[in-house]
Amino acid sequence: MSTGVAPRRVSNFVPRKRRGAELFLLVIALVVGVSAYALVGLGTEGKVPADIVEYGGGLVALGIICHIAVRIRAPYADPIILPSVMALNGIGLAMIRRIDIARVASDSSAHVYATQQLLWTVLSVICFVGTLIVVRDHRRLQAFTYTFGFAGIVLLLLPLTPGLGVDINGARIWIRFAGLSFQPGEIAKICLAIFFAGYLVMKRDALALAGRRFLGVDLPRGRDLGPIVLMWLVSLGILVFQRDLGSSLLFFGLFVVLLYVATERSSWLVVGALLFAAGTYAGYKAFAHVQERFDGWLHPFSNPDQYYQIIQGQYGLAWGGILGRGLGGGSPQITPYSWTDFIGTSLGEELGLTGLMAIILIYGLIVERGLRTALVCRDPFGKLLAVGLSVAMALQVFVVLGGVTKLIPLTGLTTPFLSYGGSSLIANWTMMALLLRISDHARRPVPELHLPSANEQTQVVRMR
């Protein structure tokens, strides 16, 4: 494969643009977003919000801008990802607005998040369009593999810089600069996904070499364990110094999965799982904050004051039931951080099981489209990057939604596109732009090639 002969057909995939389908789905997504906003007004104040035209118009404009950008810059890109993202973003905005209204009702000086989130959405769309324009071919990113790796590490370390980093709720994952707070870890996620993909494309042959066979699994050679152990230590570092269980798990999981895909060796999953188990156990033994998370997961009602948040999340879900209380009909604001980490249970309360399942399915759809992009992608770097972006999304959704719904111990991660938070929103939109860039390339008709016959010498084809 490294010799660069592009297979003529990866699957029986027929290249089609499907931009019309995207526009149709986008209209549905925008209807969902704008009507959610209208329902928030109806549910809380009994009338359609006065600024529905401005708000709705703005959201529609953002959607159309994205669509036009994709139509021009990535005409063959997957048609489902953008509408899915737009729908989630619209629902998130409406929910944040709804919680704002409840919080302002009980304390008129409470901070309002929805307006800011709208601003972040605009910036995100700018980043989305910008990425599509600047990154004309994803394979160019491969040339900057180590630059991205370095940038990722620096971004991860930034919050630890004295004077710049700030502690929020015990986790040191924020920086405050010129009055704005930012979570550099979210951007680091993109950098590291690119770095992992580029690095593993280069090293995968060596890493794929099998060492000893044990219990039916080909274990990797000892000397090849270096990168995974290093990544493990970085993850433990995040856990120890930043007290950020979620990011730690996300980065390590992402690396292990990409290692597995790059080498096609499931033994890496075994090694990764063992290291993860060891890290979790050591973390559990050594750190009270990890123990608390486990305790709150297993026995939240043993200490209702300490585990108030997770209990309120459960109550919110239960109160929502199957059909939900309707936007404005529940009391999601009771749960602390109901507009960020716990927006999942807020949505479960007001949109019910039905709504929350729909939201999870939308995430599932994005991940599925991302993995499909990886499947049809013709170059290994693009494949790995598409897998990385999709799996990062899948892991993050699982960790945060699983955490707030008490499926797994709670970790602090944002819910992509839904949670309030600029860094998360911008990072996730940018990730989607990269995914669309790869997808556009992957779904494009294969350039007509002179097919090498058996007795001809292999040709090197430059795709750039």
Next chain:
Amino acid sequence: MNKPIRTLAIGCLVLFGLLLLNINYIQVFKAGELNARSDNHRAREAECSRKRGPILVDGQPVARSKASHDSLKYLRTYSHPELYAPVTGFFSCIYGTTAVERSENSILSGSDSSLFVSRIIDLFSDNQPVGGSVLLTINPAAQKAAYDGLKALPGRTRGAVVALDPKTGAILATVTTPSYNPNLIATHDANAAIKSYKQLSTSPGDVMLNRGTQQDYPPGSTFKLVVAAAALSNNYQPDSKVRGGTGIRLPGSNHILHNENGYDCGGNSITLTQALVVSCNVSFADLGLKLGATTIQDQAEKFGFNENLLDQLPSAISKFPTKLDPAETALSSIGQYDVKASPLQMAMVAAGIANGGAVMKPYVVQQLRSPDLAIIGDASPQPQVLHQAVSASVASELTQMMVDVVQSGTGSQAQIPGISVAGKTGTANSSKTKSPYAWMVAFAPADNPQVSVAVLIERTGVSRSDITGGGLAGPIAAAVMKAVINR
């Protein structure tokens, strides 16, 4: 690299599948439990601001929601608070619910699935959902007679009365003293409610404990009915000769078990009827040894021991211990050692004998109605036989023996002029320092039983030597039965 990607896709499917399963579990299966938790503000606040259905006794509300002109809109009000507190329980925005307010909460609050249609109508007509009503099986005259009887005793009497309809198992009265005023906890004045709750839950005499169903006590001599039932079911006749005399040595020890006051029960060999009439400890300890612990245990369990009897009120499981040695068997046969019975359980023993041997499953809810007064489910519950404790012939033999107890034995205080009463007294020792428990279980009329009753007096302001089951509890049992029969 496509194979791992496909595997990965399956992995992601599993992760998302777990998320979906988990929220289904929480939002559907676990939702009821979570919403019922007393510290769930969402559910509590919604319940508090909803028009809750009334709890009715004989058509009259004993608990209802009145418009309250404050932010919570409706105040739960109890019309005869102390009298009905053990049945209604309380409804509080802070402390949740107890007793029928809890067990029938879904109907009362209007959230029950059988009220789904009326909820949909409320939704479209923009009405606040309202709850359905719960009609209790309580007979107000019997309830009042029981409560007045306990209150008439001197001192702050701790006692309980449970009356049943032997044919159906319907609970006609369940009274406990000292009782409490649920209005004090239901009040919307949060500080007052908290203060009252703390005061009531720590006050001496456990006022929020329903002694009739929730607490069990040594049944003492009333348990001899169970042993007699076992004997009659095992080839004994009412006139079979059993051991009498003043005492019996407990096997494996030097301890001699005596009769009350050293009485000899009227001879060294007496009839089974005589033994029951004079409540002869020696006879029943000996019978227990002869029948064996397992036989007694089986018989006790057929009357409802060792199982949960009632879901609609907080209830204790009455216990007959297993794996007894002979000395323990002898003591258990006179209702001592580790035998424990709630007054409800002893009322069921009497009711089973009254009902031809069939012990009915007790219940306290007669009828449920939706807010528009349509009956939900059956107009009245289908009576359920819990166990056939003894055969009809044994039941009628036992009835005759119990009639003799009231006519010429320890239970004479339970007589009702013109009506044949069957009964059994009991005076159970708890410890040397505490005064004994006085019991009376009875039913009437003996030939066509309409009511069975168990009266327990745990502690009252009477000197220790004056405490006997017949003397203290008998008149109360008679009054309750009279109230039911004269209706």
